[in-house]
Amino acid sequence: MNDVAGRVRPLALLAILLTVGLLVAPAAAGGITSAPSAPSTESMSAGSEARVASAAPLHTGVGDAHRGPTALAVQESDGANDTDAEPDDDPVRHRNPDDYDEDGDLEGVEAWLNERLTTQLQEGAIQLEEGEYDLAREYVGEEYRDRLRQYVEVTGDTDGESDAEAFNRTGERQAELTEAVADYRETKAEYERAREAGDEDRARDLARDLEDRADEIEALGGSVDDGYEEIETETGADLSDSRDSIDTVTAGVQTDQAEVREREFTETELTLVPESTVISFVEPLVASGEVHAVEEDGDGAPLANEELTLAIGNHTERVETNDAGEFTLTYRPTDDPLSTEELTVEYVPDDGSTYLGDETTVDVSLEQAEPDITLDDAETSDEVGYGDDAAVAGELAVDETPVTNATLDVTLEGERIGTVAVEDGAFSGTADVPASVPEGEGELGVELPEEGRALAPTADTTSVTIRETESALSLDATALDEREVVVSGTLEASRESDGEGIEGEPVQIRIGGTDVATLTTDEDGAYEDTVTVPESIEGDEVSVVATYKGRDSNLASAEAESAVAIADAGGLAAVPSQAWLGGAFLATIAAAGVVWWYRRRNERIDPSPAEPGSVTTEGTSPDTPEATASPDAVDALLEHASEHLSSGRPDEAVQTGYAAVRRALTVRLDERIGALTHWEFYRRVRAVDESAAAALHDVTRGYEHATFDRDSLTTDEASGLLERARRICDGLSGGDGRRHEEAADD
The missing domain is CATH 2.60.40.10 (Immunoglobulins)
Structure with missing residues (x-):
């Protein structure tokens, strides 16, 4: 009985102090006339938190696509460099954004990001020249894209012209060049092994593959060089060393390929003599031609009595040579522009041939013909x-x-x-x-x-x-907390066969009769997002309605509704936030005192370990959104991930599973982390909890693939990544495996 009373007294003290705090806060509201407003985006200094609204791939009209609904914010916290990063994680030399300390110095942030992007291109070129392909990839990989997204965000708020297009194109071309050079070196090594094994046919096939790759590398090298020149012109940067590195790489490939070419192939020469240069579909190009081998001591033998393939633009023509190696080409133009002044004709050898191709040009003047369809x-x-x-x-x-x-x-x-x-x-x-x-x-x-x-x-x-086709709209709504709700569902066509998802259609979301979002269905007809409950809506349950109106389409309208239980925050939200400072301060002191007393008392009377699921973190900021990782929120995200997987959406499943892991792991960090990129978050977790780092590394890799790669994950890959995500979350909740077992039951 005394033990029970001893436990009740501190709790009663806590209740009293909380009550006093709640009474003080409304009273204090009457004495508050005004409070400083939060800094606007326009007045944000470079040393402040520079945020980018989403971590989706940059969309600048350059042909990218973002496939995933889950986006994580990116933040440069206090403008400081990550001092806990390993040398290879952040080897880029750059200025500290704290140097830009004037109010509203977005131009300073823009300059810093500009310099960072330029430096990563430079370092990537150096690593490519040194043959360090993995490092070269990293310099124009995820971090480069993150900085580029931040650069786009910042330049949108400044008066200067954005160089984002130049950085985007050049980064993409340099990444492609890095992959092409790495593939060339790998293929060349395979070619050498085939030669050593005496497999001539295999060696020749690989040599022709190397020929194509060498041509691609030469073109990409020129494109990267053009990008460097554009960036130099627009920013004043000096990329001469990077240009030298790229030139060295491309020249090295061409030198190596010249040796392969001489060893494996015989060069050829194509000649064409047209009967007339004025051509049309009605009056086609008619030209006599010949293909002969080229030897070191002069012209070689003609390619006699062979069927040859000639490529003209997007079209191919087959011709047969006679005993003297001569042929006649007839070409009727169809989609060639009327402005064409010369046609390029290329001899394309068959794969097993020992000959190399050649091309020539023919001067022409095109006249238009009138077709009938x-x-x-x-x-x-x-x-x-x-x-x-x-x-x-x-x-x-x-x-x-x-x-x-x-x-x-x-x-x-x-x-x-x-x-x-x-x-x-x-x-x-x-x-x-x-x-x-x-x-x-x-x-x-x-x-x-x-x-x-x-x-x-x-x-x-x-x-x-x-005809009009009936549509079916589904809705699943789950409360993350008192003001946030995850909504997801699919829009499908109701047909005689199984319904199929409808892509690119708008779905309107309303909560309590108020419009809160308009979402667009993805390629599978699915939609998902986190929406905010309007402050005007009170009560412990809200109605969420999804509507497809079917306007200007051949689909009928559809609607779905779901009731969601949330905490009633309406009455408290009406009180100004400044008024709660006194009450919150007293409540915090009271809570800390009771926790201290309770732990000390347990140490004296109950030496047993903490119950499964308890996590103690010191220094975690209570106002950090990610730090309040409730088990219900994590479970809800994992459940959504499983639903995505069972619905055939492996990318969305991995993205949502990663969000659950991130929410669960955040409580292990001992500082206010803000919003980090996925690799910054991984490195921060690794420094605190190495036991979770290995699995987190795999999940992070999977999240990156699901969000940024053009190719989707397979269902098996996504299933394995979700398994790792569940194990991480289960480990943080005591390792009882309940989430895993529930997932298996599903």
């Missing part, structure tokens, strides 16, 4: 719906001469929905009907659309009925 109504669809194959068939000719080597656009209500190839004057094919074409009566057709080509534009259409 006709749809075959009997073979063309007259009724279609979403996801159906719209069939088209017909003929394309010029003055009754069949057209070949041409491509037509398939259109539905004027929207291009696919293409169909024309061979020997005939075409037949199908194109998927998208959701974006409105229901009703419309026009299905084909067209040769481009102006200024050897064949003039032409089109033909036929009437078609576009």
Whole structure:
């Protein structure tokens, strides 16, 4: 009985102090007239927290795509360099952003990021020259992209012109060059092994592969050099040493390839003599030609009685040589621009040939021809719906001469929905009907659309009925905390067969009747995001509604609703935050005192270890969002990850699993971490908890692949990564394996 009373007294003291704090806070609100507002983005100094809103890949119109819904913020905390990073993790030399200490000095941050990007390009070029391909990749890898995203964010808030496009293009080309050189060296080593083993056919195949790679490296080297010049012009940086490194690399490859070429192949020479330089589809190019070997002491023997492949732009022609190695080429231009002044013709040897290819040019002047296109109504669809194959068939000719080597656009209500190839004057094919074409009566057709080509534009259409298709919308809503809700679901077409996800359609999210977000479905028809409950909504349960309106489409509207239980924060949120300082201070002191007393008392009366699931962290800032990693929140994320995996979305599964791991691991860190990149977060965890580092490394690699790589993870890969994620989270909750067992049951 005394023991129970001893336990109750400190808890009663805590309740009293909390009550006093809550009473003091509202009273204090009446005496607060104003408080300094938070610094605006415009007044943010470089030494302050410079944030980038998302860690999605940079979208600058240069052909990238971001596939994942999970995005992590990036932050340069206090502008300081990471002093705990290993030498290889951050070897870039740069200025400390603390040097920029004027208010609103975003230009200073821009200059620092500009210098950092330039330095990483320089260091990457040096490592490439030294053959350190992994290091060369890292310099233009994840950290480079992170800095580039920050640079885009900052330059958007300054008056200067952004150099982001130049940095983006050059970084991408340098990364491609690094991969190409590494592949060349690996293939060359395989080539040498084949030669040593006496496998001549294999060695020759690899030698021809090396020839293609050497050409690619030469082109990429020139592209990187052009990028360096553009950056130098726009920023004033000196990249001459980097240019020298790239030149050394590309020259080394060309020297090595010259030796392979001389050892394995015989060079050839292609000659062409046209009958006329004025050509059109009606009056084609007719040229007599010859291909002969090139020997050191002069011209070699002609390639007699062989069938040769000649490439002209995107087209190929087959010709046969006679006893003297001569042939006649006939070429009818179709998609060549009228501005073309010369045609490049290339001899392309077969894979097993001992000859190298050659190319030559022919001066020409193109005249346009008028084609006729006709749809075959009997073979063309007259009724279609979403996801159906719209069939088209017909003929394309010029003055009754069949057209070949041409491509037509398939259109539905004027929207291009696919293409169909024309061979020997005939075409037949199908194109998927998208959701974006409105229901009703419309026009299905084909067209040769481009102006200024050897064949003039032409089109033909036929009437078609576009049916409305029912749609099905699902919604899953889970509260992360009192003001945040994770919403996810899919938009599918309700068809006779299994429903398929609908990509690129807007789904509106409302909470309590208030619009909070409009999400766009991905390639699988899925959507997911974390939304905030409006401050005006009170109560311990909210209604979340997802709506697809189906406007300007052939899909019917759909709606889904879910009720979500949340903590009632409405009454407390109405009190100004400054008014709670007194009460919060007293409550914090009271809580600390009771915890100290309780631990000391347990040490005296109960020496047993802490119960599973308890985690003690000193120095963790209570206002750090990631530091409050409740088991329910982690479980909710892991459950969402499993749902993604079972729904055939391995990338989203790994992204969500990584978010759970990150939320769970944050409590192990002994400082306020803010928002870090995934590799910065890994290094911070590794310094604190090596036991979790190995598994976290694999999960982080998987997250990076899921978020940034063009190729998706396989289901097996994602399943293995989720297994590691669950083990990490289970280890932090006491290692009882409950999450793993529940996942297995699912």
